[in-house]
Amino acid sequence: MKTGSEAAGNSEAKILFLHHSTGGLVWKGGLQELVEAGNPSLTITEQAFPKSEPYGWKNYPYDYWNIWVRNAGKPSYQEEPTLEEITDSYNVVMFKHCFPVSHVLPDTGNPDVSSERKSLENYTLQYAALKKKLHEFPDTKFIVWTSAALVEEVTSEEEGKRSREFVDWVKGEWDTPGDNIFLWDFHALETEGGLFLKNEFKNNPKDSHPNEAFSEMAARCLTARIHSILEGTGDRGCLTGK
Numbered sequence: 001m002k003t004g005s006e007a008a009g010n011s012e013a014k015i016l017f018l019h020h021s022t023g024g025l026v027w028k029g030g031l032q033e034l035v036e037a038g039n040p041s042l043t044i045t046e047q048a049f050p051k052s053e054p055y056g057w058k059n060y061p062y063d064y065w066n067i068w069v070r071n072a073g074k075p076s077y078q079e080e081p082t083l084e085e086i087t088d089s090y091n092v093v094m095f096k097h098c099f100p101v102s103h104v105l106p107d108t109g110n111p112d113v114s115s116e117r118k119s120l121e122n123y124t125l126q127y128a129a130l131k132k133k134l135h136e137f138p139d140t141k142f143i144v145w146t147s148a149a150l151v152e153e154v155t156s157e158e159e160g161k162r163s164r165e166f167v168d169w170v171k172g173e174w175d176t177p178g179d180n181i182f183l184w185d186f187h188a189l190e191t192e193g194g195l196f197l198k199n200e201f202k203n204n205p206k207d208s209h210p211n212e213a214f215s216e217m218a219a220r221c222l223t224a225r226i227h228s229i230l231e232g233t234g235d236r237g238c239l240t241g242k
Contacts (some may be wrong), residue, residue: 003110012041015092018049020059022148022209023096029212034196035226042230049095050080055119061102061126062116069129070114083133089139092180094231096145099208100196103155104162123166127174138180142231146170146187146239150208152196160195163187177235184225185239189218 015035017023027046035044050056050063055078071077074084086093104118111121113129134142146167150160167187175183190197190210202215212220225241228234 008121012033013043013092014090015042015044015094015226016086016090017044017046018095019046019057020048020057020096022096023145024048024125025209026159026218027214028221029215029217029220031219034219034223044079044173044226049109054078055080058116059095060097060116061130064095064118065113065126066174070240072133073100087137090140092141092143092226094145094184096149098147098159099150101147102150102159104159104166106158106162107139112179120162120166124169124174131174132146134181135179140180142181143160143226143235144170144181144183146185148208149190149195149197150185151202151205153194153205154170154208157195161177162212164191164195171239182229182234183239184222184241185231186218187242188240189221227235 017027017031019027020049020094022047023092032044032046036042046223050059050067056065067077067080068083072082072084076081076082076085083093101118104120107121108117109118109121111119111125113122113125115122134140147163148211149163152160164187171185173185175181190201192198197208201210203211221241224240225234225237225239226239228237
């Protein structure tokens with residue numbers, strides 16, 4: 001249902017951005033100032049999710065599934081807000097995974113939605129359950145980042161290919177035009193079509209956090225993508241915001 005999504009472009013939009021360190025760098029790249037510039041009815045708030053304590057510093061597909069699907073409802077689960085709580089206060093929710101999500105292991109042939117193992121077979125089950133849950137809130141727009149990439153020095157070509165396969169599945173199969181879920185293709189910005197974080201975007205060879213220049217560029221692209229979604233053109237616009 002897109003009516004609630006489109007309506008937010010013409011009324012107050014309250015955005016909650018859930019993230020860890022990579023998202024924090026994009027936030028520091030000027031995201032709040034860019035998003036809110038000249039529009040008093042649009043606000044964006046950031047929050048670490050999940051916190052390091054008591055849940056743990058993990059924001060992978062399993063963790064969103066665990067908090068929002070398996071433990072849905074009120075009150076919070078291990079001091080982390082459920083979607084029922086979040087959507088009481090925000091009509092746009094943006095979330096992401098940190099770069100260890102791209103350490104994708106080979107499938108075992110025994111997919112398990114309740115497994116923390118980072119694999120395509122588990123990710124796809126967890127995302128399918130998340131999609132069903134997000135659809136329970138048709139008046140809320142959800143903006144999901146594609147996976148943050150790793151630097152080549154800390155991973156392998158096989159992991160890179162599996163990570164790219166997950167991103168392609170999210171874009172090509174999981175995302176459905178006409179619903180309340182939208183993507184921002186962060187992986188494409190970081191890799192420019194490759195498997196790894198590009199050299200010019202690195203802090204150092206073994207650090208998968210992007211550098212300041214990239215983070216500022218990403219903040220501008222994300223702002224454009226957010227505005228496109230709020231204006232009701234999110235299914236037609238470029239997924240990177242470039």
